[in-house]
Amino acid sequence: MTTHATATHEQWLEARRDLLAAEKDLTRKSDDVARLRQRLPWVRVDKTYRFDAEAGGKTLTELFDGRSQLLVYHFMFGPDYTAGCPSCSMIADGFDGFAVHLANHDVTLTAVSRAPLEKLLAYRRRMGWSFPWASSHGDDFNFDFAVSFAEAQEREGPVEYNYARGAHAMDRIPVPPPVVAFATSCGCDAATYRRDRPGMSAFVREDGVVYHAYSTYARGLDGLWGAYQWLDRAPKGRNEQGIWWRRHDEYDHG
Template identity: 65%
Template sequence: MTAHHIGTREDWLRARLDLLAAEKALTRQSDAVALQRQALPWVKVDKDYRFITEAGEVGLADLFAGRSQLLVYHFMFGPDFAAGCPSCSLIADGFNGIHVHLANHDVTLAAVSLASLDKLVAFKRRMGWSFPWASSATGDFNFDFSASFTEEQERQGKVDYNFQREPQVDWSSNGIVSGLAVQSGTTPSGYMRERPGMSAFIREDGAIYHTYSSYARGMDAIWSMYPWLDRAPKGRNEPTGPWWRLRDAYEVPAAGKAQSCCA
């Protein structure tokens, strides 16, 4: 017998109309926040950032691919990683379809990581992704945009992430971080020297400007999984931390146990 409240269809409709009012208020607030985000001052990018891509070495302007807007996902894939971060990979699983639509709306969506291009290309093939992915291994891009940190910064407690100084932490004692690090083929400390985030840029009158960056829980909106889970009966249902794996690393159901929509 379920412990959840059971009601009539009329009970459900009354509660749903109350929820609808709350959802509409949240949508209006989200619209207002989007306008506030777009009103941020632009900061001119003067440094000559260089990237290694499948087309060769390019500059930041080349990542725009002829469009006026660029959205960069800071994908956690450090030089010593054996695979991409499972969390970033889950997010990137949602890029394949939308990057084409964005490209036809004057927006280029690209991932950037500190790992070498050969690692990125191999992992991209493994995952079956088609969005552009560049290596920033030869420059300061990741560090300047708070997506990567050095061992010295970590050792001296000078990690500034999500617009604030972090306290020093022994990541090896954190079970969640250790589990994600194992999946990425690196150490907990090495894993946490890379961080997720996204940054937005615009080209106008021959100049490039940085317009926006977001990190940590500010990234929730681009986890395509979460809007669906938030509407599932049990919600996110993850009290013990990350439950996800790389898409090809989930256990295959035993023969005869697979669930089918047509069973």
């Protein structure tokens, strides 16, 4: 017998209408927050960043691929990883589907990671993806946009990530078991794994000048994590007790 509340259709419909009002409030609030994002001032990017891409070396401007807007997903794949972060991989599973739509709306989507390009492309083949992925190996890009940290920064204490110092699970001592597990799955130790963090950054190009418009990290990426949007609408919700997801080719069955 179910432990969840049950009702007649009429009772369910009354409760659903109450929920609809709350959902509409949330949608309007989300619209308001989106407008606040778009009102953020832009910061001119004068530094020259260089990336390795399939077509050869590229600058940040060239990553736009002729469009006026660029969305960068900071994919956790450090130089010493042997595989990409499982969480980033789950998020990236949705990229191919909507990248083509963004491209036809003046927006280029690309992933950027610090691992050498050959590692990134080999992993992309394993995952069956095709979205653009560039390497910032040897460049300051990841460090300047607060998604990678040097060993020296780690030795000095908690790093500043997501606009706060030492507020992220990966900064904690002892290291949480999920971080250790993910590090192992990426072929490295926890210290190496947590020198890279997830995030996304938005850039815009006007009159040949590139500006940084927005960045978000950690739980700020929830809206991009497509599977969670579906789970939030499933009868049991996220229903989590610890880390349950894997890379899509690591499940026992599809």
